[in-house]
Structure formats: structure tokens, C-alpha cells
Amino acid sequence: MGAVIIRDARPAELDEIGELRVGAYQAGGFLPAGSDYAPHLRHLGADGAGHVLVAVSGERIAGTVMLQPWSAASEIVMSPDEAEVRALAVAADMQGRGVGRALLAAIVERAGREGVTHLTLCTQPGMRAAQRLYEGAGFSRLAERDWSPHPGLTLLAYGLRLDRSARSAAS
Secondary structure, eight states, rough: OOOEEEEEGGGHHHHHHHHHHHHHHHHHHHTTTOHHHHHHHHTTTTTSSEEEEEETTTTEEEEEEEEOOTTTSSSSSSSTTTTEEEEEOOOOTTTTTSSSHHHHHHHHHHHHHHHSSSEEEOOOOOOOHHHHHHTTTTTTOGGGGEEEEETTTTEEHHHHHHHHHHHHOOO
């Protein structure tokens, strides 16, 4: 793999990013065909609320992640100084090459620059590789924030406290 560049997504890339997310989740067995969540996953960030980052390898988008700020509608973000990591996805043929790790590090750094003091995220119980990635980056379980978007699926919550030294190191 050549060098991977992490940058802000461009508006013209949002459709491709949405398809990458859905494809990666489906390839991993985490999004059944015809899922009601697929349209939401495709359009996440298209409204301009939050920051969508991409990992670019050569001319191609290899992965993506989103930082979504607090809103009253959030299921796990509890206050304005928190934000949520959303929709971390890496193209199936690029997984295992450090793309997810680079995206996660970039979104943590972005959150620190934005003044976020606590990052949260949700993951499906079967997403074991993602859970190892999050734990390796310092995230810990927040079982009290687990939630169920529909019967039969409980999402596991994780959190990472960002202190002042982490935010100034990121500047």
C-alpha cells in the first residue's frame, strides 16, 4: 500500500463515501441487504453537521470516519463538550493495512482541536476487530450508554476522555 492521506471529505465525494460505508458494513456481515439503516449510513454527514474525513490511497478513497458533535437527539452523547465517532469504515480490500487506525487517530486529533473533552462511539457486538482498534486507542467500555436501535440489536458504547494535554499536543 502506498501512502495514505487523511483529509476532509469533499462534497462531491459524499455519495462515494456513503457507498463505501454500506459496502464495508455489508462485506463484514454487519448490515443485511435491504436494511433500513443503509440509507442513513449512506447520507450520514451530508447535512453538514459534523466532520467527515477520508483516507485516500492514490486516487481512491480507502476509508472514512465522521465526528458528530453533541445534539439533543443523540443516543449516547450526553453534553455539549462530547462528540461521537460515527461510521468508521474501510474498503474491504484495504482492511488490515492501518487505514482504520489512521482514521481513528485523525478523528481523535480533530476532536481535541474542536475542544471536545469526551469522545463516544457505538459498535455492534460482533465487530471484534473494531473493538480491538478502539481499545488499542484508549477507548473503554461505557456499558451504561449501550442502547438498542431496534429489538435484537444492542449497540455497545465506548468512550475516550480527552484531557487538556492531549488537546494541546494535537495543536
